[in-house]
Amino acid sequence: MTRFADRTGPIRLGMVGGGQGAMIGSVHRVAARLDGHFRLVAGALSSTPDKARASAADLGLAEGRTYSDFTEMARREARLKDGIEAVSVVVPNHMHLPVAREFLKRGIHVICDKPLTGTMRDARKLEKAAAGSDALFVLTHNYTGYPMVREARARVARGDLGPIRLVQVEYPQDWLGEVPDPSNKQAAWRTDPAQSGAGGSTGDIGTHAWNLMRYVTGLVPEALAADLQSFVPGRELDDNAHVMLRFEGGARGMLWCSQVASGSENTLKIRVFGEKAGLEWSHDTPEKLRVTPLGGVTTIVTRGSVASDPASLRLTRIPAGHPEGFLEAFANIYAEAAAAIRAARTGAPLPPGVHFPGIAEGVEGVAFVEACVRSSRRNAAWVSL
Amino acid sequence: MTRFADRTGPIRLGMVGGGQGAMIGSVHRVAARLDGHFRLVAGALSSTPDKARASAADLGLAEGRTYSDFTEMARREARLKDGIEAVSVVVPNHMHLPVAREFLKRGIHVICDKPLTGTMRDARKLEKAAAGSDALFVLTHNYTGYPMVREARARVARGDLGPIRLVQVEYPQDWLGEVPDPSNKQAAWRTDPAQSGAGGSTGDIGTHAWNLMRYVTGLVPEALAADLQSFVPGRELDDNAHVMLRFEGGARGMLWCSQVASGSENTLKIRVFGEKAGLEWSHDTPEKLRVTPLGGVTTIVTRGSVASDPASLRLTRIPAGHPEGFLEAFANIYAEAAAAIRAARTGAPLPPGVHFPGIAEGVEGVAFVEACVRSSRRNAAWVSL
């Protein structure tokens, strides 16, 4: 690619959304900063001008690079000699399409939070926008940045488990277990169909679980049957989902996601069972992968250990026994994006092993949400994927 | 009751099934012996006379109390002055009805392994036989004998969790992950529809999971949708089941049981989530109950601790920190049975707190299996319970 062929050094990064008090914006900034691949230089951190300014000042952004209108930001940054090369999009779901499109069409790489969009219609439009752009589109399904998730995937791929029979994936939380305080903005937009889309828990965390399952196993889903619930009075979107899965080739699975599972913090977990062995990864102990042969002895593979596959060693910063966590995994997605963005400067191929979730994973995620909703409305009938 | 009004001291026990090499027969004997409530004095340990004799000799049974024909045993023991007061039935599922009936009709108490029967038709007949007898019928859903399962139940019942929203129960094993060796008798009958009934994993372990869920939560099931599989080539019965559950009042659940989950030993686990708190019990750490309020701090209640409910303290033999396990839990069912049998001698009421699974739980378990099979045949349609 040629748009940024002359660039060297850290990637100049912009951000849309992520103003004061936004959790995920802060996570994206740490992730971008952690390895030194990016430098945040511009932002439309809020659509409210005052808040946009105050948020930008907190982060030390120059006034001239502070915006409250993302379209203006895209337009202007695209013209600057030292304009941003990539933008992080950390706005509510319904804004992913309009924001991302503005940057994509100007050749600015997009790193976008999940789910891709709130509706399948938007997802298709964004897919088209990405296809029509030279710029990269990176979707932060950050859990695939965990080294031991990559280890799990590598082991499945190299056949350690034999043909897969079963996958059990779950993602329980409890932070929406009650009617949220009206001041809780994160809760507000996530429970609002207009901003969040058709899915509640299915969109916000179910897509992570789905993506993790797809990423680790490579299984191709055929159909799902979903029973969605909204337990909290007055809630319009699902806050809990029970899903049964069927895959090509006969494998089967279950997926559970919940935002009302009292006492659960954020315990994404996957278990995969093949003819020869099973494995288990839990976000509660992300540095460990349990692998157990049929009828055999459990081994606990830790990040950075001698038994690690190159696929996980690639993402290891510090020695075994020095816990890495959520921010490092998130930073791994940014590091993968950085490697791709750098390669794109000159049109070089991706360095070996580099990969990240993109538009296809995003479309799939939204399709999963819509399939869940469709199935649930039909009393958990099987719905093709 | 009057049949054994004159008896005192240990309960004279007979056993049908459980000859040499049988795992579950041995478990029942230890369970009966552990607290000294029973004395094994008679047995039809095998229907093969030689094996019956040899097995009885191993156990020190008198020759005159050694049988190979359970009907003859029932008949003769009922006439003996020191005949058995109770019998343990540890034969394959299809034999539960004919064996139990012979003893019930003679007023001899029956302690029967689960599932109740292989078919609903048999279950109804056995229900009738039990209803028509003065004798007790005890079904060894032994996991309800774990003190911390009772603790879980007590806490749900006293409202610690608030109204229940969700229950997740699972029972993975891997011992049938391959075509079993033909010499493996336990595998042979469990995978044979003629002996096991309509359910494979659903009957053998799914009924345990179901019973545990019912016991702990008290939730009343309305309907289930089940997707059953037989992964191992040539297998006629299910070896894996995915089930979605709906309860009266709006609670929802999932149940998973598997005999092909590679790397799983015997990890029955239940999680219950209410409006106020959640709890978790796993057979892997049976002495611990995790309880966590919505958004709060996890407490780990151990058997015998100051925080224990009387319901679990009743079943505690040794101090906290001295692990009890499977055999003690099984023995607790026998101890409950013994308390009931002793009360029955004089017609006294059951001592406070004493309870055990019986015919109703057994009928329910078989109904669960049949509902799973029916639902699965109809492509996982919802089936009423």
Added chain:
Amino acid sequence: MTRFADRTGPIRLGMVGGGQGAMIGSVHRVAARLDGHFRLVAGALSSTPDKARASAADLGLAEGRTYSDFTEMARREARLKDGIEAVSVVVPNHMHLPVAREFLKRGIHVICDKPLTGTMRDARKLEKAAAGSDALFVLTHNYTGYPMVREARARVARGDLGPIRLVQVEYPQDWLGEVPDPSNKQAAWRTDPAQSGAGGSTGDIGTHAWNLMRYVTGLVPEALAADLQSFVPGRELDDNAHVMLRFEGGARGMLWCSQVASGSENTLKIRVFGEKAGLEWSHDTPEKLRVTPLGGVTTIVTRGSVASDPASLRLTRIPAGHPEGFLEAFANIYAEAAAAIRAARTGAPLPPGVHFPGIAEGVEGVAFVEACVRSSRRNAAWVSL
């Protein structure tokens, strides 16, 4: 041996101590009963006649076999045709010698709780009594009855760890963290030098830790340096001990035992580190043994698994994943004793693999306590063993 050459079937057992309310007496009875090797037929369960009678009645002992005087019991049982073949001694430490001696000198096997005695002087006398008797002397260092402890020992012995460098053993409890209620008889005698001997925590649980360390590693101690404390006001005996260890050949270790470690239930734990690998066993998860090579991947060996050594399989009753615990481990010591007692009937050699702690382990344990006390009085100077 000939004393009981005519006996067959279950071993007739007596008990001294273990009356109403005694925890350890009840444990011994369950352990004796669990596998059906013993039948309790006589007892001097208390030296208070009324309590002795009531306790015996609870257990269904015949009146004629109920004693309050252990000497009379020994004398009379030795003369009975169906007299006891073995006796369980579950009295406070200072009574182990006088009680055991009465039975040993009459050729009745003794199964004695630990520590062997309260003083080294008594230990030597009991050693002599045992040496002069045809009867067996079994000391219930019950933790060596855990299958995974045997697994640990087998793996050290077969060289899996390479030459041992380090051993860390600890046994924290908290039940004596405050001045005990005067009605707590178990606390009373254990904190009384006249009944307990020179050691408090060192005698009651330090000897278990010491024995476990010796049993698993086979290391020969050369010297120890001990710093003992009595934290609870007014306590005469140690309630906490810090000990450094030196072994022949250069290995080193630490031992910690405590009865005032607030929040600790009964967490005996051993870790052994060799040149090639390390292992860990904890009483909190007794069914698991962690083994990790130098720089390598942890394996979790469970009881009854394919990776098990015959040494642990010998003691396995039920399949992997069905937790065994404290009572089963205790029963394993009784089962080993039973095997030895049966062999003794005819003078047959011990069956392969059968072994149990005896007088030598007992003398060693008391020597450990006395060495700790001596070292601590000399300001934790090194004391030879």
Added chain:
Amino acid sequence: MTRFADRTGPIRLGMVGGGQGAMIGSVHRVAARLDGHFRLVAGALSSTPDKARASAADLGLAEGRTYSDFTEMARREARLKDGIEAVSVVVPNHMHLPVAREFLKRGIHVICDKPLTGTMRDARKLEKAAAGSDALFVLTHNYTGYPMVREARARVARGDLGPIRLVQVEYPQDWLGEVPDPSNKQAAWRTDPAQSGAGGSTGDIGTHAWNLMRYVTGLVPEALAADLQSFVPGRELDDNAHVMLRFEGGARGMLWCSQVASGSENTLKIRVFGEKAGLEWSHDTPEKLRVTPLGGVTTIVTRGSVASDPASLRLTRIPAGHPEGFLEAFANIYAEAAAAIRAARTGAPLPPGVHFPGIAEGVEGVAFVEACVRSSRRNAAWVSL
């Protein structure tokens, strides 16, 4: 202070040591970068000019700010208008004094890796240099940056545990379990008395354990008795240490550190037992703090939970259930340093709660090492502190 009174925004940072291949230099850089408080602008990353240049280029340092001589760097940076305001010192122990002194005397803040120095003599000199400078001295005892370590300290300080009786601290690793490969530079200098100082494992990790114990408990040590070993043939410095501790007021403790504990990755762990409760924190699960009252029920406090003390909430970046780890804890030390450096610009007081390990903790650590060596040479005699 006035030296940097005109500065605003990120702190310009230099680094001495930490060239290509150095693990700890990279950790410091991530820690400095993670929260955006620092910008690395200068470095003497190696004393070998070519390596210094190449390492600086990797990091994007300007050529004019690239040095191979730390004295020249200190001199020149002190004169630059935009010279560094702080320097990270990540060289072997014996170089801490000469390097730190050059910057301290020019008023440049020093963030130095531990242990403070290789010898007590050097420690006293560095103490003097720090006392004579306006600049801050920060020692990266990074484990005190873990939120749950701060939680532990806060709970001890507020009296939750009651008066402390016991502390058990351990730090096992196995990476020096064999003669290291000569190319392993990190192993080389750490096992060389000339560079590492008097302590091997005691200096490298024992000082961390010691500091953690001091930090959490606040106990004042009176004396220690240490038994040091060098297990690996040819090793001059200790690779394992067993230490008994006595504190003012009667508390007691044990400390174990090892670099030859086969199968141990990096499992720093502390347990504190008071009259009322005990607590446990392990580096293996750094987000959790176990707290258990005497005889009571364990609670597991997680980072960011409702039960958290403000002392740990201050250091929390992301919600509970999103694991933070080693780099975040390290970054917390840098964040504390940044807060102090910013306050120093204007002479403002430290913001509430801000604190970090400094020269006093460093001197104490070296004193600990020297006391261990002295005690061990005297056969583990008690040595005053």
